Amino acid sequence: MNLQLNNITKSFAEKQVLKGISLNIKSGTAFGLLGRNGAGKTTTIRIIMRVFNANSGEILLNGKPIAKSNLKFGYLPEERGLYPKALIADQLKYIGELRGMTAKDAAASAQKWLGRLELSHEAGKKLSTLSKGNQQKVQLIATLIHNPDIIILDEPFSGLDPVNSQSLKDIINEQIAAGKIVLFSSHQMGYVEQFCDHIAIINNGEIVLDGNLREIKRAGDRSKLKIDIGAGDVAHYLQNESIQAFCKDVTVNNSIAVITLNKADEAQKLLQTLILQNVPLEKYEILEPTLEEIFIKKAGAL
Numbered sequence: 573m574n575l576q577l578n579n580i581t582k583s584f585a586e587k588q589v590l591k592g593i594s595l596n597i598k599s600g601t602a603f604g605l606l607g608r609n610g611a612g613k614t615t616t617i618r619i620i621m622r623v624f625n626a627n628s629g630e631i632l633l634n635g636k637p638i639a640k641s642n643l644k645f646g647y648l649p650e651e652r653g654l655y656p657k658a659l660i661a662d663q664l665k666y667i668g669e670l671r672g673m674t675a676k677d678a679a680a681s682a683q684k685w686l687g688r689l690e691l692s693h694e695a696g697k698k699l700s701t702l703s704k705g706n707q708q709k710v711q712l713i714a715t716l717i718h719n720p721d722i723i724i725l726d727e728p729f730s731g732l733d734p735v736n737s738q739s740l741k742d743i744i745n746e747q748i749a750a751g752k753i754v755l756f757s758s759h760q761m762g763y764v765e766q767f768c769d770h771i772a773i774i775n776n777g778e779i780v781l782d783g784n785l786r787e788i789k790r791a792g793d794r795s796k797l798k799i800d801i802g803a804g805d806v807a808h809y810l811q812n813e814s815i816q817a818f819c820k821d822v823t824v825n826n827s828i829a830v831i832t833l834n835k836a837d838e839a840q841k842l843l844q845t846l847i848l849q850n851v852p853l854e855k856y857e858i859l860e861p862t863l864e865e866i867f868i869k870k871a872g873a874l
Contacts, residue, residue, distance in 0.1 A: 573599040573634060573721065573753055575620070580629035582615055589615045590626070591777040597770075602744070602754045604768035604785070608871055612777040613757055617724055620755075621645050644671065646720030650727040652711050656700035660710055661686070663699070664717060671718040678717065685713040689739060704731035712740065722753040729763055741766070761864040771863070775871040785863070792861040795820075795836035799846065800828045800855035809851045818842040830859065 575597040582590040590612050597603045607613045619626050622638070631638045655663050661682055668678025686692045689709045699707060708731045715723065725744070729737050744767060748754050758764055764771065765785070772782040781788065799806065807824045810816065810831075818841065821832040833839060843856055861869075 573751070575638075575722065575753055576632040576635075577616070577620070578630045578632065580616070580619060580626045580631070582619060582626050589777050590619075593629070593774070593777070593779060595772055595779070595782070597753055597755060599751045599753045600748060601769045602748055602756050602767040604764045604771040605755055605757045605774065606764065606771060606867060606871070607774040611774045611871065613774055614726075616774065617647075617726070617755070617757070620722075621647060621724070643722065644718055644720040646715040646718070646723045648711055648715040648723075648725045648728055650730070652707060654699055654707075654711060654714060657698055659696055660691070660699055660702075661695035664710070664713055667714045668717045673718055681717045681719075682713065685717060688743075689713065689736075705733055705736050708732055709736065709740075712743070716743070716747070720752070722755070723747055724755045724757070726757045727759070728756075729758070729760060761862065761867065765863045773867060773870045780870045781866070788866060789860040789863075792866065793836065794839070794858050794860065795833045796830065796859040797833070797839055797842075798828065798830050798855070798857050798859055799851070799853060801852050802854040803827055804852075806851075809846075809849065812849050814845050815842070815849060815851075818845065 575595075577593055577595040580590055580593040581588065593612070593616055595603075595605075605613055605616065618624060620631060633643065661679075664682035664686075665675065665678045668681055669675055673681065683692070683695075686695050689712070691706060691709060694702060694706065699710060702710065708728075712728065715725070728740060728744070732740060744754065748767075756764060756768055768785055770783065771785050771788070773780050801809070804827055806827050806829045810819070810822060810824070810829060818833055818838050819831050820834045823830045831842070833842065839858055846853060846856070
């Protein structure tokens with residue numbers, strides 16, 4: 573599947589929230605939609621889901637206007653939308669029915685997912701009695717219960733401990749492998765880097781960066797690198813004049829040094845010089861900019 577947004581605009585009263593948003597989101601991969609609070613992410617998501625219409629522009633699925641009637645969405649919102657006083661199994665079954673499932677199929681799917689996420693013993697409890705992390709897992713089940721075609725995850729790791737985060741990672745990867753469209757929105761840049769091959773950054777209602785994350789990072793500043801000699805004092809080796817000639821700045825921590833080059837294209841020459849000077853390298857790597865650094869450059873600090 574291929575989901576396209578072409579020149580989407582949206583205004584509320586006199587305020588223009590989206591100013592010509594265009595995106596191309598493909599199935600079988602995770603797409604990261606990033607932006608500061610108020611940048612237009614939630615409005616974009618709601619237009620994709622047809623909660624309300626854009627003022628102009630079009631949304632296409634496989635080149636044709638998107639039809640909500642034959643397309644299943646799964647949406648995990650940042651703010652939980654379930655009923656705290658309702659029994660977990662009952663409301664999951666109800667949500668499945670609302671999304672077109674038979675009562676039998678909805679109950680079976682709820683049971684399957686509760687088992688998968690180790691919540692079967694909680695099925696007869698009220699949602700409010702669960703921990704924050706387990707409530708997030710129930711919210712995820714409500715998102716996936718009807719086997720949606722397009723999955724939108726807004727801060728999905730909120731409240732999860734490392735073990736449950738790994739379970740969620742496995743589930744997301746399964747959905748990606750199954751050919752679903754997965755749209756991922758989060759301020760936790762580490763998770764975005766783990767999952768998303770493609771990202772778009774929205775700022776002030778406009779796309780300010782859109783592309784393959786690996787290519788974006790490779791196109792960034794490549795003048796900083798790290799060397800590690802495993803053991804010993806790396807500063808001793810870096811005193812050599814032929815090595816110093818390449819270095820604009822050096823930060824040393826025992827056996828590890830982070831070097832900022834005078835010229836980004838001299839990384840290979842420095843490596844050759846280190847080898848010639850018999851520096852016992854165990855690791856030599858160019859430090860690409862992190863997604864957080866890229867985000868701050870394009871949209872400002874979170």
